[in-house]
Amino acid sequence: MPTPKDIDTLDEAAARAELADLARRLAEANVAYHGDDAPEISDADYDRLKARNAAIEARFPHLKRSDSPTEMVGAAPAEGFSKVTHAVPMLSLSNAFAAEEIEEFDRRIRRYLNLADDASLAYTAEPKIDGLSLSLRYEKGVLVQAATRGDGTTGENVTANARTIADIPERLDGAPELLEVRGEVYMSHPDFAALNERQSARGGKTFANPRNAAAGSLRQLDAEITRDRPLRFFAYAWGALSDPLAETQKGAIDRLEALGFATNPLTALSDGPAEMLRHYAAIEEQRATLGYDIDGVVYKVDDLALQRRLGFRSTTPRWALAHKFPAELAWTRLEAIDIQVGRTGALSPVARLTPVTVGGVVVSNATLHNEDYIAGRDSKGQQIRDGKDIRVGDWVQVYRAGDVIPKVADVDLSKRPDDAQPYAFPTECPECGSDAVREEGDAVRRCTGGLICPAQAVEKLKHFVSRAAFDIEGLGAKQVEQFHADGWIAEPADIFSLRDRFGSGIQQLKNREGWGEKSAANLFDAIDDKRQIPLARLIFALGIRHVGESASNLLALHYGTWEALETAVSEAAEQSGPAWEDLIGIDGVGAVMAGSLVSTLNQDAERASIARLLEHLEVEPAQRADTDGSPVAGKTVVFTGTLERMTRAEAKAMAERLGAKVSGSVSARTDYLVAGPGAGSKAKKAAELGIETLDEEAWLTLIGNA
Template sequence: MVAVAELNAAQAGAEWQRLAAAVARANQAYHTEDAPEISDADYDALKRRLQAIETRFPELASAGSPTGQVGAAPSETFAKVRHAVRMLSLENAFEPEEITDFDDRIRRYLNLGPDAALIYTAEPKIDGLSLSLRYVGGRLVQAATRGDGETGENVTENARTIADIPTTLSGAPEVLEVRGEVYMSHADFAALNARQEAAGAKTFANPRNAAAGSLRQLDAAITAARPLRFFAYAWGEHSEPLAPTQMEAIARLGALGFVTNPLTRRCDGPSALLDAYREIEQKRATLGYDIDGVVYKVDELSLQHRLGYRSTTPRWAIAHKFPAELAWTRLEAIDIQVGRTGALSPVARLLPVTVGGVVVSNATLHNEDYIAGRSASGEAIRGGKDIRPGDWVQVYRAGDVIPKIADVDLSKRPVDAAPYVFPTTCPECGSDAVREEGDAVRRCTGGLICPAQAVEKLKHFVSRAAFDIEGLGARQIEMFFADETLPIREPADIFTLAARDAAHLSKLKNRDGFGEKSVTNLFQAIEERRTIPLNRLIFALGIRHVGESAANLLARNYGTWAAFEAAMTAATVGEGPEWEALTAIDGVGAVLAASVVNSFHQEAERASIDRLVAHLDVQEVARPRTDGSPVAGKTVVFTGTLEKMTRAEAKARAEALGAKVAGSVSTKTDLVVAGPGAGSKAKQAEALGVEMIDEDAWLRLIGG
């Protein structure tokens, strides 16, 4: 990305248009539709760059810029409410230096010296939906969302259903607008999602979305059934002052019957503010609700009044955001999961915490070395700190990356926390768990007798890139595997299910989750998958190291199941023509090749494969039309530097013409294309008498 300082006017204008549209769309999705399309971190990055461009090119900061707007326009679904006092957003800060700058700006504005007393408050920034409650004569007469700051949505009837919101006040000013945040606790969020899933309804990504979607319902009965809560922390229009300071005003709201946050405190200067930030961040996972930062405000309300407002934010407050991809929480336990290849994978069970907009309760721990604080080569990671149940750990998550443990706070380690001992036996079947030399992973040796491996292999078999059988997913596989009447214990059992169900008088349609139509659809989906392309079958077998790309390579090179099966049966690891042919395929190394060959030579696994294939019509992978191709059917090796095309392009063009591209030279090689720097492969070709040409000759051969 080009730095803003290096943009010319034309470039800046084009990028401004793109960024402004992206921020406006994000505002609409988040504030109006309650369905965010990008993470908070990505949104903040977009908006900060947009602001930087507008600072350098002020002419771009038009009245329509999203940097000058608050929230998004209220939905047409609700009646409109015009706020007597605007509901603004807060300036964001991300680094400690920005908090010092915030304090400096306020002191300059108020003409206060560096030694003058200036007290702030610090409070958790609740990640929910802003709400304004209007009381007249002590009675709740109106509740409105923030909307665009000027006009919000009337959600009065819905707000009345929230237990934390009083409908009457005693001793309040005649007119009082109380502002705060509607939110949902972690426990209530999990219970709501469980109910939604059981009812076949939409589940929510995080508590903020759940709270916003619940409050903005046309039917107040739906809102009443949702476990919403409310923290009060501010006010709008009021007929008389609540108190002389922010802290005392919050206490007054508490006395009136509102729930206020007990972590709110006074702080004397930036250093104390940062101490409060760190303490609240450490408590984040134990609060039971989501926060995404800490809000700092000037405590004395008369100074707030003097400082006033910018177009969209108050000068006297700032939100110090937590890093969106990091959070601290407690490691409750370490569990071991056994995968389809027997790998023992440690999983961290965490006290739930929201990271990057997603509630995280599990994280990968990779392997036993990672837990012990070392790499596979024995070098220290995390400064050599090991990971133990009970530890306070930092969780990292970026985008779709699986959450992982980034750090451990040893100062919070329980005195009785013992080093984790990685199991040497499989927790599922009791077989030895062996770690082979050079392998970072410990594996169960139980094979097909291990139920965990069997279940995971079946889940892989029906996955999207494999057989992809509609109506037979991971949940159904677990059900059938445990079933005693109609079990599925290996892939072949899937294709006998219909016949076995008929023999049992169609008992399947009487089970939970299955009716007559769903059973019919399942059997039809299974029948359709009896015809399967070779590459999908090879991938579905779940052979270690064989992913989609490798399965495609093998299918293209062998063409038919008969040819593939015969070659793997005849092959011997490390020797013989079949082994040479297999390892000569470009992209197939010795480790992958050995894994495939061994699968066909293990008696139980081979018998399972044979039983499966007996039910299938395996189709040859479609090959390109190669009529008249001078290299169709030939095995070609590229070596050295190609100057007119990349190696990937050369390989793709050769395969499109029907050639097999190998990674090494053997007696089966027909042609070697050698560019500058060709080394051992060229010498091997000379020794074997294989024809060798340069890149220009290759291009002439294939017609340019």
């Protein structure tokens, strides 16, 4: 983890650049891990990146991005399964790594609830199972649906597969009329070893670790394959309920056990951080002998009434925390450094390693981040690894905590070959030969080739058809590469003109390897099915740098239609004036993201490409939640100063539930400023603009019991 001193050396420009890089890398990691069951970075790397992101955001809160990793949960559902919308979102957990963070978690809870430091506050502590999250819906005691977490809002319907797992009851006696049980599907170590032996004997695919095996087994289109896999299930939570299970977290878990679910026997109550840490240490001591993989301990406030008061952030509950275990280490030889080019032109170095087993998994690749990391320095030129650079032929230390590509952490100079040379990071794109430049404040070197760079063109097209974007069934990364190489598609609009350009389209396609008449017809039908697309998905699909899925939703909700967004972006071309102020005033939209949006959409070539695409599409306007009767639905509200009846976080969440737009700055488009004691410049600006200013009592009177 970065040290406080390291974070303190960042200036604002470097912080913006690093937050952008972290958002990109973590978003890609989420898709690889949750969506594809093919993770590309280690759990430890992922946690460190998220911790780094959180530390930078804490120092520069005004730079928090709309696509911040704190806004991400999982990944979109996979192709091949019907979709299930979760009645209650399946959220992720905030992570902690040190005892001090557990103590701060407890202090944060007490501050939010206005509890004294010496007041009793019980928490549950339970092992964090390293498996695949699953939600089970029971109606009148009968299992009617099972779904994966997916992106937290929409998951995959895996009901038939879940019915094959012995730990999952088909019927429950004495359960509430509606009960949604949540837990983790996993595979024990002995069952995992036996499965790999069977797979190897059959000449089939073997798995890197139990988590991958469990995820791959549950997400089989053929339930008989799942039946052949030894899957287990621990219940630890719930979603939709017709009646409460209990008044406490522990009581609810005990109720689930009484209903027939397997629950973890190591779950225990702890009164405060000291007991929580003792339980963590006890679980860690047993980790190697449990017979299944865990990667930490989860703490939850035990009192469910307090959980309801604490509520949720955008993607995590305030009342829970995952205390992760340290990473595992190994040493191996660095054989080569390869450069990969992403859709934004970023040149990413990848270490090719002599295969080594780390924590039971054979790994042969590692991330090297960027040229500074290879050279042994950070983006400000300060030393890391005591200034030791990384060279081909070096004996390097790698670490991981899960089932994915590790990070090169250190170098053993005593084993460095005499002929090892410092690595010269390329200044030209290895794909197209264009200059690869590094802008001031950016940690990444980028190809300047744009659309002439085949790697960027292909990666942009892959992004366009990704699950959170257009999600065209039958048109994935492999097909995009094939069609681009054949000259069939060069930009998104070409996808929607394929059938017209090829007549029926089927004849040419069905003669290609891997295609038949039925699969070709299905592809063209799938393309036609996506000619109607929600505005947020369209924005995200364009692959604009810094504009992630969360930011796309914010923009869609704020502007409503593509035409309104396009007009606003045109008016904000100079990055000044009312349209620009309105854009950067969207809560969660920073100047960096807004600048990228404006500069991209005001490029002639980009606008022409989008115009060609829109000729084929019907873009659905964004729809807000039903807020009929809300006096602030559609209004723009700014909060400032200190609120006394509730925290700013609670007030903001309440306003958004009522359909209001919460902005971080006052502009001519602001409808209400809610000002508590200590209000400063925002109150003054509101007065100058004639905007109605309310104190906390007036705000609560306005919204009433809505």
